[in-house]
Amino acid sequence: MHFRQVPTVCCFCGCGCGLYLHVSEGRVTGSSPSRNHPVSKGNLCVKGWHVHEFVHAPNRLTRPLVQKDGRLVEVSWDEAMDTAAQGFQKILDRHGGKATGLLSSAKCTNEENFLLQKLARAVFSTNNVDHCARL
Amino acid sequence: MAGLATTFGSGAMTNSINEITGAEVIFVIGSNTTEAHPQIARRILEAVDSGAKLIVADPRRTEISRSAHIHLQLRPGSDIALLNAMMRVILSEGLVDDAFIEMRTENFRELRKHLLAQDIDQLAAVSGIPASQIKKAARLYAGAQKGVICYCLGITQHICGTANVESIANLAMLTGHVEQAYTGVNPLRGQNNVQGACDMGAIPGVFPGYQQVSDPLIREKFERAWGKALPSEPGLTITDMTHRGRENGIRAMFIMGENPVMSDPDASKVEETLKGLEFLAVSDIFLTETARLAHVVFPAASFAEKCGTVTNSERRVQLMHQAIPPIGECRSDSEIIMELAGCLGYSMEYENSAEIMEEIALLTPIYGGIFHDRLETCWGLQWPCPTRDHTGTPYLHKYSFARGKGRFVPAENIMPDELPDDDYPFILMTGRVYHHYHTGAMTRASDILSREVPEAVLEINSYDAEEKGLRHGDMVSLRSRRGEMEVRVKPVDTISRGMLYVSFHFHESPVNRLTNPALDPVAKCPEYKVCAVNLEKA
Numbered sequence: 001m002h003f004r005q006v007p008t009v010c011c012f013c014g015c016g017c018g019l020y021l022h023v024s025e026g027r028v029t030g031s032s033p034s035r036n037h038p039v040s041k042g043n044l045c046v047k048g049w050h051v052h053e054f055v056h057a058p059n060r061l062t063r064p065l066v067q068k069d070g071r072l073v074e075v076s077w078d079e080a081m082d083t084a085a086q087g088f089q090k091i092l093d094r095h096g097g098k099a100t101g102l103l104s105s106a107k108c109t110n111e112e113n114f115l116l117q118k119l120a121r122a123v124f125s126t127n128n129v130d131h132c133a134r135l
Numbered sequence: 136m137a138g139l140a141t142t143f144g145s146g147a148m149t150n151s152i153n154e155i156t157g158a159e160v161i162f163v164i165g166s167n168t169t170e171a172h173p174q175i176a177r178r179i180l181e182a183v184d185s186g187a188k189l190i191v192a193d194p195r196r197t198e199i200s201r202s203a204h205i206h207l208q209l210r211p212g213s214d215i216a217l218l219n220a221m222m223r224v225i226l227s228e229g230l231v232d233d234a235f236i237e238m239r240t241e242n243f244r245e246l247r248k249h250l251l252a253q254d255i256d257q258l259a260a261v262s263g264i265p266a267s268q269i270k271k272a273a274r275l276y277a278g279a280q281k282g283v284i285c286y287c288l289g290i291t292q293h294i295c296g297t298a299n300v301e302s303i304a305n306l307a308m309l310t311g312h313v314e315q316a317y318t319g320v321n322p323l324r325g326q327n328n329v330q331g332a333c334d335m336g337a338i339p340g341v342f343p344g345y346q347q348v349s350d351p352l353i354r355e356k357f358e359r360a361w362g363k364a365l366p367s368e369p370g371l372t373i374t375d376m377t378h379r380g381r382e383n384g385i386r387a388m389f390i391m392g393e394n395p396v397m398s399d400p401d402a403s404k405v406e407e408t409l410k411g412l413e414f415l416a417v418s419d420i421f422l423t424e425t426a427r428l429a430h431v432v433f434p435a436a437s438f439a440e441k442c443g444t445v446t447n448s449e450r451r452v453q454l455m456h457q458a459i460p461p462i463g464e465c466r467s468d469s470e471i472i473m474e475l476a477g478c479l480g481y482s483m484e485y486e487n488s489a490e491i492m493e494e495i496a497l498l499t500p501i502y503g504g505i506f507h508d509r510l511e512t513c514w515g516l517q518w519p520c521p522t523r524d525h526t527g528t529p530y531l532h533k534y535s536f537a538r539g540k541g542r543f544v545p546a547e548n549i550m551p552d553e554l555p556d557d558d559y560p561f562i563l564m565t566g567r568v569y570h571h572y573h574t575g576a577m578t579r580a581s582d583i584l585s586r587e588v589p590e591a592v593l594e595i596n597s598y599d600a601e602e603k604g605l606r607h608g609d610m611v612s613l614r615s616r617r618g619e620m621e622v623r624v625k626p627v628d629t630i631s632r633g634m635l636y637v638s639f640h641f642h643e644s645p646v647n648r649l650t651n652p653a654l655d656p657v658a659k660c661p662e663y664k665v666c667a668v669n670l671e672k673a
Contacts, residue, residue, distance in 0.1 A: 009445055013326065014327060016448065023459055028458055050581045053583070054576075057580035061435070080432075084430075084433075087413075100387045103373060103395065105392030106332045107327065109443025110331040110443065110495065113336075123476050127369055128339065129338070130372050131338070132398060
């Protein structure tokens with residue numbers, strides 16, 4: 001069977017092990033440590049060896065959801081985006097940025113964290129942005 | 136991290152992970168390293184194999200403490216008493232590094248005065264460790280040329296978290312154990328990019344690279360780059376939003392990839408706050424307990440489905456490559472943010488994450504030389520990396536601390552906010568297990584990891600269990616002043632009497648309904664590690 005190995009970084013703890021994700025027919029099927037990476041050096045913990053398993057978990061969210069009559073229902077991206085933009089715009093117009101808060105994630109990339117705090121500061125006009133580092 | 140900022144000027148690991156292997160003495164305090172940071176534990180054990188001495192301070196007899204030459208089994212929340220006692224010994228036995236203190240630090244006189252007023256036997260009694268043990272540990276640490284301290288959430292998750300960290304920094308500076316390879320103070324970060332999220336300014340008071348929002352010159356730089364007037368007041372912290380959101384006037388929130396309903400202390404309060412919002416949008420890969428409360432949920436791409444950088448505990452910025460296209464209709468959080476910004480009338484357009492990194496490098500001096508093309512051909516770069524030809528910084532504070540001189544900040548021991556009493560006679564500690572991660576959303580999706588550890592277990596001293604008539608596997612109901620949960624018990628001999636320990640990965644045993652949201656006044660970190668509880672057979 002043909003498979004590719006894609007070098008990446010483990011998404012669990014702060015050790016930052018270098019590992020390869022094994023990809024076959026569009027699915028991530030396994031992971032193995034990088035032998036030369038300065039942290040992993042050919043070794044992973046039990047979480048790292050199984051890091052690929054949640055990617056295709058059946059309960060992954062795959063479509064946007066919007067609450068209607070107290071229930072979350074699947075909608076198109078356009079509808080979800082419009083609902084979110086309207087929801088925030090209403091609060092921003094009436095109460096300003098100080099009435100909003102944004103939580104970023106220690107699981108997201110640097111680029112995403114950068115954009116989220118830019119969204120908070122430049123678009124929502126608030127410094128109410130934080131993540132779970134202090135928790 | 137506030138504690139290292141006040142003393143050293145930079146809140147990050149001073150050394151590289153590999154340097155641990157070359158230390159002569161390793162002092163692990165408040166870290167269950169073997170289970171939470173396996174690779175770092177591996178380096179510690181390698182060092183021990185080649186002759187290094189290991190000191191572990193932990194209320195539990197953890198795996199790593201079994202390999203320790205000295206295990207200081209202190210009472211939860213008495214870290215400052217222990218550290219002050221160690222420093223008092225070092226001071227009275229003349230083991231201080233005078234030249235280092237003279238040249239590199241300030242405020243030593245205050246620390247000296249503070250320590251001279253302390254009584255070792257009294258401190259030993261507070262920490263519950265014999266004075267002879269403390270003396271042995273102090274001599275061992277101070278006597279080494281190369282000494283490394285590793286600490287983790289067992290230090291920071293207390294109401295005195297900042298003072299705990301400052302005391303660790305005091306100890307390191309007192310003995311000159313900073314500024315060299317194999318020698319330093321290392322906070323172990325719990326998530327793959329918690330260092331990066333801080334570096335990127337996803338905290339209320341600073342722009343990327345710890346540049347203060349209150350500094351007009353800095354603000355002007357960002358205003359020019361982003362073409363918008365920016366707020367100058369530092370914002371609200373996470374618990375100010377999730378616990379006191381209503382009082383603080385928060386009406387709408389956007390939560391990206393976090394599950395505060397599971398992970399924050401006094402979780403029922405968080406749920407109540409989020410339910411009370413006029414608008415909540417959540418972006419996540421699973422329909423978490425938090426996402427269920429949202430008005431809009433965006434399906435996000437996982438780490439395998441996107442490209443970008445993450446920064447590990449040793450400040451190593453590394454590139455993650457995209458392995459597969461996003462599954463279903465998922466999109467990366469970058470795309471979600473860009474589109475939302477566009478809908479709100481602010482154009483945020485980037486071709487790819489490499490282009491975002493260019494803007495980061497432009498605005499963030501410590502990341503100034505870090506670009507994706509450089510990361511393609513190496514195992515990452517350790518910041519500070521100010522220019523394109525800079526090869527990164529394996530250890531910090533060489534020749535000079537980030538803040539100039541290292542500052543001694545003396546601290547008194549502060550007892551935990553909630554102590555056991557007649558109604559709630561046990562001390563409950565929380566933490567992680569080897570097989571699972573955080574709120575379990577990812578690791579519990581793995582059949583094998585779930586098979587190994589299928590549910591939470593409450594560790595209880597076997598004598599206490601016997602007194603309560605509890606046997607291995609019995610269900611108990613565990614209660615604190617804030618909430619209750621049911622959990623299976625496991626009698627052990629690794630914790631002292633009167634103490635309990637449970638992991639927080641399982642939503643069936645939501646321990647954060649019980650934990651105490653009392654905060655460290657500076658870092659605003661809640662006291663997860665200690666709360667008073669009672670238990671009875673369910």
